[in-house]
Amino acid sequence: MLFSDFCKILDKIEKTTKRLEKTDYFVELIDFIKNSGKPENLKQVSQITIGRVFAEFENKEIGIGPNLLLEAVKTTGIPEKDLKSKIKETGDIGTAVENLSSNIKQVSLFSQALTLEEVYSTLKKLSEIEGNSSQKKKTRIISNLLILADPVESRYISRLILEDMRIGMNIPTILASFSNYFNVNKESIEKIYAVTNDIGLLGEKLISGSDIENDPELKLKVFRPIKPMLAQLTPSIEDAMIETKMPQFETKYDGARVQVHKSNGNVKIYSRRLENITNSVPELVEEIKKLDIDNIILEGECVAMDLDSGKPRPFQDILRRFRRKYNIDKMAEKIALRIYFFDVLYYSRGLIDTPLKTRREILEKLFGTNNWDSELEKIKKEIFSNKMLFSSFKLNSDDPNLVKEFFNWSLSIGHEGIMIKNPDAPYTPGSRVKTMYKVKPTLENLDVVVTRAKIGMGKRKDWYGSYELSVKDNDSNLHVIGNVGSGLTEDDLEKLTKIVNEIKIEDLGEEVILEPKIVLEVTYEEIQTSEKYEMGYALRFPRVVQIREDKSINDINTLDDVKKIYEIERNRK
Template sequence: MKYKELAELYRNLEKTSSKILKTKFVAEFLKSVEKPELLEIIPYMILGKVFPDWDERELGVGEKLLIKAVSMATGIDAKEIEESIKDTGDLGESVALALKKKKQKSFFAQPLTIERVYKTLVKVAETSGERSQDRKLKLLANLFMDASPEEGKYLARTILATMRTGVAEGLLRDAISEAFKVKVELVERAFMLTSDFGYVAKVAKLEGNEGLSKVHIQVGKPIRPMLAQQAPSVKDALLEMGGKVEFEIKYDGARVQVHKDGNEVVIYSRRLENVTKSIPEVVERVRKAIKAERAIIEGELVAIGEEGRPKPFQFVLRRFRRKYNIEEMIEKIPLELNLFDALYIDGEGLIDLPLKERRTRLESIVEESESIKLAQKLVTQNVEEAERFYNEALKMGHEGLMAKRLDSVYEPGNRGKKWLKIKPTMENLDLVIIGAEWGEGRRAHVFASYLLGAYDPERGDFVPVGKVGSGFTDEDLLEFTKMLKPLIIKEEGKEVVIEPKVVVEIAYQEIQKSPKYESGFALRFPRYVSLREDKSPEEADTIEKVAQLYELQERMRGK
């Protein structure tokens, strides 16, 4: 299948802001794919990626190397291409211009195919060792040599993961449903169980609704995590759930999903990114601690400080980000894994079993040690007993408690009231940066404030809930400006529109009703807390969550 057909799809997607039209374009394209094996890769390319987030392979190509490859393919000086970016504001557009002015022609040019582009990018990702950058350069130059200006534009954006076509997971899900005339809820279910749109699209094409309904958990493919809402207090949680409740300590760490297949262990972050290589000591301990041949279990990875007290979760994220000198980080930031759920054990999927049974099965396969533990729990319906446990958790330095219904099945990706979190303060919000404003004076070269968005499922878009400018250091502002500049969609005066890719944690004094924003809400005194690299935009908080927190806030005030 020719790559120019995919480039045409990108162009059509870029031209319209209509979600209905975008879904139609993607559905028609998917329907036109004849080879089922191509469907395993095309959904990710439509999203502007090469691999799913949970695949540990990375292209390892930055802007400079890409410009060098285009220069090699076109004969145009790299500095000229760099200068062009200042005018176009987009490397993809500058690559297209360079290809239009190409000085050298290839007598052996071959039209690009999707298969060739994908296989070449896989080779780029898998190239390592001595002189690997030179080998990557040649592979990329060969692609650009045979690319048309439009193909080059979107090829460059794919390589740098800055596609800007407005296709997110929800739209792709709807397009798969429309393309193959299958139920959207079955597409959603299959994706929640496998996190693999390529696999889901192929099953939808070949086996329809029947095939999708039979999709099951697979070791090695992460499951979308079940989520929780916040309760005002221990008493409220007990009233909401009725009867006995399993209370677990809510650790201030990073949620992880552990997949064990024989001696092979893979660990995924909450964002379902493969973090195995960054935490080798945890992998080794899991091999010894889990007494099952094949298993998928969930837990919270906590950084441990002096006297065994937990450090904030950002320390765990530092471990996840570290690619070199890992041994040094093992010493500096020791980790403890607290396991709380079992989703699969030795050929049996457990998500349809009640929590009580899943916990029993988890306990049967875990051999606890100093650094691999079962999450501390208390099963009770007594308010005083539960509150004592809550206060103990806070004294130990943890965030609070999780309250879980004993009969709750595991619902991948769902944020319902079967799991509740109880914390002493209003919960911070994880929001997406959708705009920014250039600063003044000494901050004229950086973005000084950021427009925050929450996802609105009805609109299929992010709606603004406020601007944040406090909580950032000068170093943060430089880093955010560097990160966000490639994501600029539109610029008017000092204000820019940003592609919704970056998630940040925001604290605030309160949530107010507001006619100023189309969301209907505004955060009062918002303050930046941290960059949530462990969350994708799809996992950020929704406008429904903002509304729920507003109601919770009013209830806590006694109104």
Template structure:
């Protein structure tokens, strides 16, 4: 498929903010796309190169892109930087500057979607000596083939700055309309197989019946079921009657997939962390008594193998991020796994089974050890006993408790009323950092004053809601800068725009209406609670959540 065909769709989408019109544009286009092109086309429409669970990264910042633009246009890098500052958009700057490009191929062919995808795949695979030069050459090749308007979107794809407003909600509805299927079945299938291209092919070729048959695939992470919040155990019992209360561990959600003599570990973000936790792989190999299973639990960093008191979440975060010296980290920051659910067992999908039945199967197949065990659980309808269990969880250093419906199925990706979380701390928000400001004086080399945003689940856009600026130590500013600096896409003066990658848990005094920020609201005195390495940006709180808090619901 010619890349120009996709660019025509990009251009149409960029001219509208109407959700219905976007859905119509995408659905009409999808109905013309061949089966084998659907996976790449859908990713490109959402501004992605790889599925959300893939551990591949392009690893390209604005500096490499500027060098590639310079190579093709013959324009000095400083002039390109000036143009980016002028337009506020690297893609627009590229489009303008490449009108009179000097570097073209001798017999120039039309750029194809396949060629763009091939070169971007190559970008992700390049490493070692000379990697930067190779990456520049792959980008330069694409830009030399591209028409100026095509270059605009290639640059935006590379920098993950497509900004067309096509999120998962629009794609879901577009697939439903294009292939005349139920949008809820599209969503369900996607939550199970985590590949929107595969879901689209099933919808096109097998319709609703095919989507209903979508099954969990071991080795492919599923969207986890989410909890709603209640104020206390009495409210949970009022909603559930008899309930299973479990400790809400202060750790990271973990899916363990065991199949074909392989064990793989995935976080709530669907990130593969098998390599970072070889000891957990050994625990699972030895203590999951099944040929194939997908079990779920909470992984917690602990003081020592003898002292199971939880460490701060940031210690676990260090383990998740670490790509080298793994054995050293195993000794420094030991972990335990507390299992609480199972969704797949010996070839059978269990999500439609009642929680109580799933827990029985889990109990049957797990050989418990001190560090690989079932989560502590109390089944009761007695508020006093539940309150005692809750207080014990807090005394152990954990966040609180979960209250679960014993008869509920497992609903991937949904925050349904099947389980509730009970925590003592004031309401917090999970927000995305989309911008920052370079400091002054001795803090001139650190990023601060972080621009926070909530998510629009339909469009995938991030709507600003405030700045988090005070209360940081020098060490915290240094750490935040090391995390955020590689995510800078544009800089105007001291202000930088960032790829929306980092989720932070934020406390605040109150939420006020405000025309200053895109969400229409502003946080008063926002403060950092912690970086949420266990969450994807699509798990961040939404505008709807802000409005629910204001309504008191």
């Protein structure tokens, strides 16, 4: 398939703001591929359309920032001054390169047109280049690709390199297109995607005529991590109890979500971003290897513990462990980790369609019970033990007063609150469900992405000291909700400034526009209505709690979350 043919349809998709039209254009693209005699192209097309060359579960990126892309573009013959001016004018490197493409060095009239396969394989190779001269090699490869490209191709190649296609396409829209073209139930396709995290594989199977409901490659598999199921906010324990009837309550731990996979004695541990953190937590790996279980996927919360107080250490200590690449054993001596398991998703077969109560029974056979109402003395002893693997603390009750006791006890041992779960519910990967709720004593902190940064004043004049914060809507469009500067230490400012310089895509003088890659957890006094921002809401007195290096733009809060918190707080007043 010629890359130019692909780009023509991408251009159509970009020019419409209507979701149904975008869906129809992608259906047109599927039909073009089907009739071209190269059905395998749907795999590459599906991934590229959302700005990826790797499947989501692989947790790999091309790894090229705006600065390196700019260097590569300059070597094609486009003057740096013109390039920066055009980026400032258009707000997009891809459009700037397209508009200035007449400056790109000409190649032989007999050179072959770029193919989809060529662009796809070239960009995958970029991620593999390492070593002292890696930057030069990457610059040369990108430059050669742009020299061979026509103007529209150069727009999309530049954007794909930064993994941001800017055409308003996302996974749900592609899944809707699959459903329409292949006449398959949309819910079935969404469910299959949720257990594969591989839109390319799903497209490849559909176009080849596979029975996707029964294809073993499209089932939940060990060592192919899935996105976690997410909880809803709830105004009160009583409200959640009404929603879930006879619920299961668990401590909401102050830690980091992990997924543990084990098969044939091999163990891998993944973060909530599906990042493989196995090498950073060797003591946990060894403990899991000792267990007489295999062919299993477990989910839990990894907590950094202060064994003297029996309380969790600061969340940043977990990140220090997860990010550590050297002297890991010394760090393990300083920061003890444990996992509280609360779910089993696979045990020789997929379990996500079975009720939580059944999954919990399996979990307790493996790790024992931790029933708060009947085993509290045992739990108190284990909190101070060197034991690393536990089942989560649990309560089954319809007594609101007992539940409040459990809630307060969970807070007293340093954790965040409680989870409220429907015991009859299945596990729905990657979705915020109405069968699981979280209750915390204070306003829910928000995870937001930084979209702009501004140079600081006074003591902060050498750093970017103020950051524009955004949340996303259901179509993954970003909406500004405020600016923050408080809560950041000098170390934080230094770290953020370094990252900003690597991911800035437009320089406006004292302010820069960024790729949406920095995630901050912020607290605030309240959410208020505001005409200042398009979304209609703003954070009052936001303050940074921490830089969330364990999260990506996929994990940030949504506009719906903001509305929900606003309504909850308004009803409390």
